[in-house]
Amino acid sequence: MSEYSIVGRRLPKVNAWAHLTGAARYADDIDLPRMLHGRLLRSTRPHARIERLDVTRALAHPGVVAIVTGADMPEKMGIMPSTQDETALAVGKVRYVGEPVAAVAALDEDAAYEALALIDVEYEDLEPIFTIEAALEREDVKIHDEARRANVFKEVHLSFGDLDAGFAAADHVRDEWFFFEGTTHAPIESHAAVASYGADGKLTLWSSTQVPHYLHRELEKVLGLPRSRIRVIATPNGGAFGGKSDPFGHEFSAALLSMRTRRPVKITLDREEVFYAHRGRHPVKMRVKTGVKRDGEITAVELNSYLDGGAYASYGIATTYYTGALLTVTYRIPAYKFDGVRVYTNKPPCGPKRGHGTTQPRYAFECQLDKIAADLGLDPIAYRQRILQPPNSRTVNDLRITTMGLGECLGAVRTATGWDRKRGELPRGKGIGVAGSAYISGAGLPIYWNDMPHSGAEIRIDRGGGVTVMCGTSEIGQGSDNVLAAIAAETLGVYPEDVHVVSGDTSLAPVDLGSYSSRVTMMAGNATKSAATALREKLFAVASEKLGVPAERLAAAYRRIYDLGAPERYVGFVEAANLAEARYGTLVGAGSYKPPAGIGGSYKGAGVGPTPAYSYQAAVAEVSVDLETGQLTVERITTAHDCGRALNPVNVEGQVEGSAYMGYGEAVLEEQVFRGGLHKKPSLLDYKLPTSLDTPALQAVLVETVDSEGPYGAKEAGEGPLNPVIPAIANAVYDAIGVRFDETPITAEKILDALGKRDNRAAPKDRIGPDGLGDGRRDPGRALRRLGASTEARERKRAGTT
Amino acid sequence: MRQISLRLNGVARTVEIEDQVLLVELVRSLGLTGTKVSCDTEVCGACTVLLDGRPVSACTTLALEADGRSVLTIEGLAKANQLHPLQQAFIDNFAFQCGFCTPGMILAAKALLDERPSPTAEEVRRWMEGNICRCTGYQSIVDAVLDAAGRRP
Numbered sequence: 001m002s003e004y005s006i007v008g009r010r011l012p013k014v015n016a017w018a019h020l021t022g023a024a025r026y027a028d029d030i031d032l033p034r035m036l037h038g039r040l041l042r043s044t045r046p047h048a049r050i051e052r053l054d055v056t057r058a059l060a061h062p063g064v065v066a067i068v069t070g071a072d073m074p075e076k077m078g079i080m081p082s083t084q085d086e087t088a089l090a091v092g093k094v095r096y097v098g099e100p101v102a103a104v105a106a107l108d109e110d111a112a113y114e115a116l117a118l119i120d121v122e123y124e125d126l127e128p129i130f131t132i133e134a135a136l137e138r139e140d141v142k143i144h145d146e147a148r149r150a151n152v153f154k155e156v157h158l159s160f161g162d163l164d165a166g167f168a169a170a171d172h173v174r175d176e177w178f179f180f181e182g183t184t185h186a187p188i189e190s191h192a193a194v195a196s197y198g199a200d201g202k203l204t205l206w207s208s209t210q211v212p213h214y215l216h217r218e219l220e221k222v223l224g225l226p227r228s229r230i231r232v233i234a235t236p237n238g239g240a241f242g243g244k245s246d247p248f249g250h251e252f253s254a255a256l257l258s259m260r261t262r263r264p265v266k267i268t269l270d271r272e273e274v275f276y277a278h279r280g281r282h283p284v285k286m287r288v289k290t291g292v293k294r295d296g297e298i299t300a301v302e303l304n305s306y307l308d309g310g311a312y313a314s315y316g317i318a319t320t321y322y323t324g325a326l327l328t329v330t331y332r333i334p335a336y337k338f339d340g341v342r343v344y345t346n347k348p349p350c351g352p353k354r355g356h357g358t359t360q361p362r363y364a365f366e367c368q369l370d371k372i373a374a375d376l377g378l379d380p381i382a383y384r385q386r387i388l389q390p391p392n393s394r395t396v397n398d399l400r401i402t403t404m405g406l407g408e409c410l411g412a413v414r415t416a417t418g419w420d421r422k423r424g425e426l427p428r429g430k431g432i433g434v435a436g437s438a439y440i441s442g443a444g445l446p447i448y449w450n451d452m453p454h455s456g457a458e459i460r461i462d463r464g465g466g467v468t469v470m471c472g473t474s475e476i477g478q479g480s481d482n483v484l485a486a487i488a489a490e491t492l493g494v495y496p497e498d499v500h501v502v503s504g505d506t507s508l509a510p511v512d513l514g515s516y517s518s519r520v521t522m523m524a525g526n527a528t529k530s531a532a533t534a535l536r537e538k539l540f541a542v543a544s545e546k547l548g549v550p551a552e553r554l555a556a557a558y559r560r561i562y563d564l565g566a567p568e569r570y571v572g573f574v575e576a577a578n579l580a581e582a583r584y585g586t587l588v589g590a591g592s593y594k595p596p597a598g599i600g601g602s603y604k605g606a607g608v609g610p611t612p613a614y615s616y617q618a619a620v621a622e623v624s625v626d627l628e629t630g631q632l633t634v635e636r637i638t639t640a641h642d643c644g645r646a647l648n649p650v651n652v653e654g655q656v657e658g659s660a661y662m663g664y665g666e667a668v669l670e671e672q673v674f675r676g677g678l679h680k681k682p683s684l685l686d687y688k689l690p691t692s693l694d695t696p697a698l699q700a701v702l703v704e705t706v707d708s709e710g711p712y713g714a715k716e717a718g719e720g721p722l723n724p725v726i727p728a729i730a731n732a733v734y735d736a737i738g739v740r741f742d743e744t745p746i747t748a749e750k751i752l753d754a755l756g757k758r759d760n761r762a763a764p765k766d767r768i769g770p771d772g773l774g775d776g777r778r779d780p781g782r783a784l785r786r787l788g789a790s791t792e793a794r795e796r797k798r799a800g801t802t
Numbered sequence: 803m804r805q806i807s808l809r810l811n812g813v814a815r816t817v818e819i820e821d822q823v824l825l826v827e828l829v830r831s832l833g834l835t836g837t838k839v840s841c842d843t844e845v846c847g848a849c850t851v852l853l854d855g856r857p858v859s860a861c862t863t864l865a866l867e868a869d870g871r872s873v874l875t876i877e878g879l880a881k882a883n884q885l886h887p888l889q890q891a892f893i894d895n896f897a898f899q900c901g902f903c904t905p906g907m908i909l910a911a912k913a914l915l916d917e918r919p920s921p922t923a924e925e926v927r928r929w930m931e932g933n934i935c936r937c938t939g940y941q942s943i944v945d946a947v948l949d950a951a952g953r954r955p
Contacts, residue, residue: 012894017893018901021836021876022835022876022877238900240900241936271840271842477937650896657938657939658938683841684840684843685843695941
């Protein structure tokens, strides 16, 4: 029998009833008296100066109440304080088709929509930049004047261990290029915000946001309204996946329009606008060079990544570092060099999508490891299991690892899929492939520098035994409310249905940094556990007295505080709470959490990558390829995930299956692509999301390593499980048809091309993928050398002076 | 403006609407916000309601088309404190995460079970193709529909 009463049980979600009966209120469902409806005018040009912006005609349109433009909110904003390069509405210049330029509030949505056509905008077109290569080379065209070289947003250069010696010691080296196409989150709920500025001079903003705290800060900055007068309420998100973790123009616009009109204002993006809001997966070109000994032991890895960032920063600094940071936590790498460059282009800004920056290099590296295994005649699972980074270790780039369940995950998928029977035994056209990966359980550092907790929780116990947990987390469908309810219930000895969770409200709940980087279970979970533990001590003190038993001998479960030595002797939870309130006064417990020190290095750039504990996962994909049509069918994806401990196994399985589904979409169907700056498929008709018919059979296997950093041993589950799926599919396709797919997505057209069947004259190919930047004939190192020269000089100077 | 009469979640109602008003706009304006707008192009199924028992995308159906007919939205499915077997099965099979597609999913599934009380897993997947879920990967949804089918008398 489990030592826990709630943890580990397959319990339904605490908020299930509301979601199943249509009673759950998402942002767009909010309807307030006298509410106005807002719409955004968006840029029709990829890169242009705004010569004239005149709203006179629009203001005269019947039903229009107010209009705001960039000039009303010129303050720079953005999620990362050090790279704020965006304004709520465009000021002076537009940088992508779809960038918001003006916002209209009207009595109804139709009037607002009609008014958009009456806003007079004159643009002076500037030369646009659409590719990584052009962005690196065109010094004469600046998307942002502040960019120091060409259109480089950020470049990073890190080196650990003796790379030259590593490659010199290698018996075999692979050096090749990969490309990961951009994709978008496409949550089923589009972004929406409702602002209400009251007669009391206070602003309330309801928004489908993952980051109410960061939004709170940016609202203060842009609106010039003290934060003490702003309340942000994150409504239940109808899916987010990273796409609602930036501050957005519509949020500021709704707020300012409400302040101007003293009426509530709602702005809901339509589906096309969601594709422009984007902040999705960066397209990344990567060069990966790996040296190995004859037995496969890695001697050195060198990675260059080139990220197409789109028009603005978003989380770009972190994304750039993430393309390098986590490659080291899975397999032993004694020497590692990473150079990353993120450029601006005239496309919607890229940002964090599930797996944030780690998904692309993980795909490249796991495909390359599969080739190395084939080169050396090794079984891909056994090979990976032999080169694992050990638990309780530090990586070459100084990341601290605690529990490490990748070996168990690989073993679990081997068994679950019958790998040994299938690998190498399947007929042509059928294939099976594997990949491993890892992810963080929350970023080790906050987005703005401060010494305060990353997460705080307050718990109140009322006289009827009700427990209220207040925490600033945002419930985006991942089940964060459920996790907090389970932890509070377990710690206090009640049932999840006794727990009310108040989340995402900056006035009612202590700060939690937000539902990003898979941090909630680890950080808000620990804060909640600590708050509940503080309260439990009070309950135990009074129960100890009542039962005449020392507090150490007490336990709490099933709404009782009982004697471990004689469980029939107990005080009921309500009675204990009443006794404790009589003794101590109002029963409120507070807890907070900050990641421990010493989990990462101290070099510049060491802030991205550390986490209290890494999750690990392995996936096996089974595919079949129609050799005549090129149609790829992914039949089954089996993912094993080391989640530390499954607080609620169904929650974890849901995350693992959902990740496999999303990874499948990215591997095979989805691409956020453009033609001359115009999005090629900004609708769900054209941007293909996997349906119930497309989606493979999914199986989740949970591996529990019980990490001492996590609440009850738990680690993350929301993002890591996506990462191995994409390379596992690519590796399975190789097993099926002998073709390496070093770029995504793996479409039927590309498969036909590889099979030599797209037209009659083509010869079959054994690889689809890039050979370098541009057409591959250019010297791939040139641009980087040119860009890196001065940085290396700076680094040398710093090294010399310290 | 014109007047239409419909039976909405079992209650006879007469409402005045403009010709171009969509069915999703009508039901949402009446406070039935469980019907969601998402793709606006009849692709995703989040706005699914039952019109005379048949699933339609309310985002591309004129409210006029409901004149003289019955409309069932998610709010009309549970009976007092008793969830419909499909709703209960969605809870028991953990068949939702964010819940945004769920009302449409459940109504589409109801139409399937009304027509085919004991579908196979393959039939469920085919039928539900018009309802996109971005969270679950569908497995749990298919399980829930099959489970609900088994519970019905």
